[in-house]
Amino acid sequence: MSGLTHFDGKGDAHMVDVSDKAVTSRVATAEGWVKMARETFDIITEGRAKKGDVLGVARLAGIMGAKQCSNLIPLCHPLPITKVAVELTPDETLPGIRIEATVKTTGQTGVEMEALTAVNVAALTVYDMSKAVDKAMEIGGIRVILKDGGKSGRYEAK
Amino acid sequence: MSGLTHFDGKGDAHMVDVSDKAVTSRVATAEGWVKMARETFDIITEGRAKKGDVLGVARLAGIMGAKQCSNLIPLCHPLPITKVAVELTPDETLPGIRIEATVKTTGQTGVEMEALTAVNVAALTVYDMSKAVDKAMEIGGIRVILKDGGKSGRYEAK
Amino acid sequence: MSGLTHFDGKGDAHMVDVSDKAVTSRVATAEGWVKMARETFDIITEGRAKKGDVLGVARLAGIMGAKQCSNLIPLCHPLPITKVAVELTPDETLPGIRIEATVKTTGQTGVEMEALTAVNVAALTVYDMSKAVDKAMEIGGIRVILKDGGKSGRYEAK
Amino acid sequence: MSGLTHFDGKGDAHMVDVSDKAVTSRVATAEGWVKMARETFDIITEGRAKKGDVLGVARLAGIMGAKQCSNLIPLCHPLPITKVAVELTPDETLPGIRIEATVKTTGQTGVEMEALTAVNVAALTVYDMSKAVDKAMEIGGIRVILKDGGKSGRYEAK
Amino acid sequence: MSGLTHFDGKGDAHMVDVSDKAVTSRVATAEGWVKMARETFDIITEGRAKKGDVLGVARLAGIMGAKQCSNLIPLCHPLPITKVAVELTPDETLPGIRIEATVKTTGQTGVEMEALTAVNVAALTVYDMSKAVDKAMEIGGIRVILKDGGKSGRYEAK
Amino acid sequence: MSGLTHFDGKGDAHMVDVSDKAVTSRVATAEGWVKMARETFDIITEGRAKKGDVLGVARLAGIMGAKQCSNLIPLCHPLPITKVAVELTPDETLPGIRIEATVKTTGQTGVEMEALTAVNVAALTVYDMSKAVDKAMEIGGIRVILKDGGKSGRYEAK
Numbered sequence: 001m002s003g004l005t006h007f008d009g010k011g012d013a014h015m016v017d018v019s020d021k022a023v024t025s026r027v028a029t030a031e032g033w034v035k036m037a038r039e040t041f042d043i044i045t046e047g048r049a050k051k052g053d054v055l056g057v058a059r060l061a062g063i064m065g066a067k068q069c070s071n072l073i074p075l076c077h078p079l080p081i082t083k084v085a086v087e088l089t090p091d092e093t094l095p096g097i098r099i100e101a102t103v104k105t106t107g108q109t110g111v112e113m114e115a116l117t118a119v120n121v122a123a124l125t126v127y128d129m130s131k132a133v134d135k136a137m138e139i140g141g142i143r144v145i146l147k148d149g150g151k152s153g154r155y156e157a158k
Numbered sequence: 159m160s161g162l163t164h165f166d167g168k169g170d171a172h173m174v175d176v177s178d179k180a181v182t183s184r185v186a187t188a189e190g191w192v193k194m195a196r197e198t199f200d201i202i203t204e205g206r207a208k209k210g211d212v213l214g215v216a217r218l219a220g221i222m223g224a225k226q227c228s229n230l231i232p233l234c235h236p237l238p239i240t241k242v243a244v245e246l247t248p249d250e251t252l253p254g255i256r257i258e259a260t261v262k263t264t265g266q267t268g269v270e271m272e273a274l275t276a277v278n279v280a281a282l283t284v285y286d287m288s289k290a291v292d293k294a295m296e297i298g299g300i301r302v303i304l305k306d307g308g309k310s311g312r313y314e315a316k
Numbered sequence: 317m318s319g320l321t322h323f324d325g326k327g328d329a330h331m332v333d334v335s336d337k338a339v340t341s342r343v344a345t346a347e348g349w350v351k352m353a354r355e356t357f358d359i360i361t362e363g364r365a366k367k368g369d370v371l372g373v374a375r376l377a378g379i380m381g382a383k384q385c386s387n388l389i390p391l392c393h394p395l396p397i398t399k400v401a402v403e404l405t406p407d408e409t410l411p412g413i414r415i416e417a418t419v420k421t422t423g424q425t426g427v428e429m430e431a432l433t434a435v436n437v438a439a440l441t442v443y444d445m446s447k448a449v450d451k452a453m454e455i456g457g458i459r460v461i462l463k464d465g466g467k468s469g470r471y472e473a474k
Numbered sequence: 475m476s477g478l479t480h481f482d483g484k485g486d487a488h489m490v491d492v493s494d495k496a497v498t499s500r501v502a503t504a505e506g507w508v509k510m511a512r513e514t515f516d517i518i519t520e521g522r523a524k525k526g527d528v529l530g531v532a533r534l535a536g537i538m539g540a541k542q543c544s545n546l547i548p549l550c551h552p553l554p555i556t557k558v559a560v561e562l563t564p565d566e567t568l569p570g571i572r573i574e575a576t577v578k579t580t581g582q583t584g585v586e587m588e589a590l591t592a593v594n595v596a597a598l599t600v601y602d603m604s605k606a607v608d609k610a611m612e613i614g615g616i617r618v619i620l621k622d623g624g625k626s627g628r629y630e631a632k
Numbered sequence: 633m634s635g636l637t638h639f640d641g642k643g644d645a646h647m648v649d650v651s652d653k654a655v656t657s658r659v660a661t662a663e664g665w666v667k668m669a670r671e672t673f674d675i676i677t678e679g680r681a682k683k684g685d686v687l688g689v690a691r692l693a694g695i696m697g698a699k700q701c702s703n704l705i706p707l708c709h710p711l712p713i714t715k716v717a718v719e720l721t722p723d724e725t726l727p728g729i730r731i732e733a734t735v736k737t738t739g740q741t742g743v744e745m746e747a748l749t750a751v752n753v754a755a756l757t758v759y760d761m762s763k764a765v766d767k768a769m770e771i772g773g774i775r776v777i778l779k780d781g782g783k784s785g786r787y788e789a790k
Numbered sequence: 791m792s793g794l795t796h797f798d799g800k801g802d803a804h805m806v807d808v809s810d811k812a813v814t815s816r817v818a819t820a821e822g823w824v825k826m827a828r829e830t831f832d833i834i835t836e837g838r839a840k841k842g843d844v845l846g847v848a849r850l851a852g853i854m855g856a857k858q859c860s861n862l863i864p865l866c867h868p869l870p871i872t873k874v875a876v877e878l879t880p881d882e883t884l885p886g887i888r889i890e891a892t893v894k895t896t897g898q899t900g901v902e903m904e905a906l907t908a909v910n911v912a913a914l915t916v917y918d919m920s921k922a923v924d925k926a927m928e929i930g931g932i933r934v935i936l937k938d939g940g941k942s943g944r945y946e947a948k
Contacts, residue, residue: 136301
């Protein structure tokens with residue numbers, strides 16, 4: 001047995017049947033970061049106050065991205081998202097921007113893909129808005145740190 | 159001067175005016191990876207032959223994702239993409255899947271965001287299809303490795 | 317306290333958490349108009365019977381627009397819309413077209429944004445289809461006239 | 475002859491054939507406003523500095539909305555937009571927010587619908603973000619103020 | 633009385649009000665086929681094993697297509713789909729590919745349009761991927777073969 | 791050699807590189823039909839005049855569907871469509887509705903998929919709007935009847 005629920009007995013991809021799963025309150029949090037040159041970091045963080053809000057634009061893109069999750073990920077279920085929050089925090093030690101996204105739903109399946117999508121789209125937006133000064137930025141550290149609600153119980157990243 | 163072209167003189171975000179840029183042939187390549195447990199790696203790579211093609215689904219999701227780039231990234235220009243190729247290669251040393259996406263256009267601005275979006279959506283799809291057996295996978299190493307065409311010339315990652 | 321629920325304590329935009337709101341039957345009605353030259357009005361209203369149904373196309377565009385609301389408005393929640401009706405009525409005294417849209421859902425938040433989006437997209441479509449003969453048309457009078465269901469109770473415009 | 479180019483000889487709606495129109499540089503500017511209670515105006519404008527950037531979110535929504543124009547307006551042509559700028563300016567005399575959007579393309583048809591869509595989506599977003607304190611806001615004054623490029627020449631609103 | 637529920641008393645199209653319908657478990661199955669030259673059939677079916685998986689790509693396109701149903705069909709309700717499965721089976725006697733799609737929801741209206749959309753998009757994708765060798769393929773036999781759940785009861789095609 | 795251009799040397803699906811193809815004027819026409827019970831046919835055709843315009847709604851859905859083609863068909867290139875016309879003609883001998891769609895572009899690849907998508911979405915919409923009185927309708931006869939422009943020359947169905 002492969003354990004990959006997105007394939008049927010013949011190995012063909014399908015959207016898993018969640019019809020019989022309970023409608024419960026579900027939450028997931030994902031995180032990631034964009035690493036950049038010190039100079040880029042200074043421009044972005046200084047810019048926040050004065051010259052253009054990279055982090056504000058990226059936050060919004062992340063929120064809107066979460067709503068596109070089931071259109072982007074082929075076997076994802078469309079879900080009535082009830083909350084999205086995306087936080088972008090400058091971290092001088094990277095140097096770069098740390099991103100954390102939390103998504104909630106009252107539905108029949110989890111929202112970790114929505115949270116991951118929010119992080120990814122926010123990270124891509126930081127890259128897009130800063131690429132004129134730094135093409136070598138790197139996006140990484142993207143993972144689920146919390147998932148709760150539903151039958152499989154609570155998951156917390158170590 | 160901030161150097162961030164996505165903001166106007168007042169610091170307000172806008173979509174950069176590319177009206178006067180030449181219509182040239184442009185290409186960009188981006189890369190990234192999904193790191194996973196050894197056991198997950200074995201299921202996916204073995205599954206490719208027999209039990210369900212995770213990499214084939216993710217490749218397709220990446221290609222379709224590239225076409226959604228300008229809908230996801232707020233200040234990205236819509237572009238007539240002329241080619242998308244996404245490669246997913248199992249790498250036992252990660253262990254995990256390495257992803258590389260190349261996008262071409264004949265247009266007035268570059269396609270590195272499209273290439274990055276293809277990598278990100280492909281990576282998210284690998285995560286989605288494998289999360290039933292491994293929630294601790296990590297997505298990272300996402301960066302532009304080649305960009306060519308247009309006035310700013312050729313960029314190659316070191 | 318600002319009273320603007322779309323911002324968190326730090327002033328960052330987020331999608332309001334409606335997870336704990338009751339699933340109730342909700343309805344909203346919005347209205348607006350497109351004002352135009354007398355001659356344009358005559359072409360459209362006469363055309364309805366004989367030469368092309370501007371109002372029929374705009375009605376459909378409004379209905380479909382309501383379904384795109386949460387993709388357009390950054391902090392709007394996606395909702396399972398259960399009804400959309402859009403009415404376009406010629407009004408000789410404007411002269412122009414009056415638009416009224418009613419949307420219903422059984423969900424955790426209201427549908428006034430969906431009703432407003434339907435009115436706006438219908439109005440834009442009237443403009444688009446008539447602009448060959450009249451570029452000076454004006455869209456206005458767009459407001460919510462009824463909102464009911466949910467905790468905040470019934471709202472009726474004066 | 476009706477003059478409505480979006481209908482064929484039988485009165486059936488169709489997307490106008492622009493295949494033989496020249497690819498030229500085109501621009502359009504549209505404007506509109508959101509009128510609100512004095513108290514709402516104070517919260518928004520004060521909030522800009524301190525408690526949450528309604529205008530920044532609406533500006534971004536307007537820019538992204540312009541890119542959705544041909545998906546919303548049934549007979550609009552998809553166009554490679556080369557620039558979008560949306561300005562939101564508080565106007566104490568309304569009191570409310572004035573919105574102006576400018577869109578450019580290098581294409582075969584004009585972009586006044588894209589500019590109008592940007593204004594409308596920005597206005598709807600201002601409404602959405604402020605509706606918790608003021609349901610009686612009104613959106614109006616939406617019109618094209620400039621259109622240039624292409625065979626029909628320059629149009630300026632009086 | 634016309635019996636066409638998508639029109640109101642005046643003959644204007646609207647989205648039917650399903651607010652008062654029960655939330656029940658609903659399922660629908662649709663089928664169709666793509667007929668092609670014998671040689672094309674051989675390339676596709678042989679290719680499945682060795683040179684490129686037309687059927688795998690089409691299956692995925694069908695699944696993702698089902699999720700776009702309410703964006704494509706003007707008066708369709710958006711629904712929280714809980715399952716999509718699409719099967720493509722080579723049939724030497726056509727010769728061609730038979731397609732069957734099953735969609736489930738827990739909602740207030742049926743999913744036969746989603747199942748039909750999945751079949752259509754899968755069929756179009758088979759055409760797209762094979763058109764380099766065969767432009768004369770034909771798509772047909774598209775119909776609902778099963779619909780169950782909801783007040784109108786079970787429907788099975790004869 | 792398989793002849794299927796949507797696969798690379800390893801048999802992996804990709805979006806064909808059209809970067810070096812000439813930008814030429816291209817056109818394609820596709821056709822199809824919806825077969826129905828005599829009684830349904832009478833309701834629809836009679837309704838056109840008096841009780842609700844099924845064909846008008848389906849025509850519009852077909853036009854809008856053509857614009858979604860590259861979002862639905864995984865390996866389709868996004869194209870600046872310059873014209874879409876969809877005709878729906880009642881045919882008593884079916885009995886049912888015949889659909890014909892013509893799409894034009896000035897681009898680097900053909901528009902037969904756009905024409906086929908327009909036919910399919912129009913057919914689905916006829917089904918959707920009539921299904922309350924007839925679930926046994928069948929969609930078929932969908933094929934390309936004309937394709938011209940570009941290197942591969944003119945194709946006409948026999």
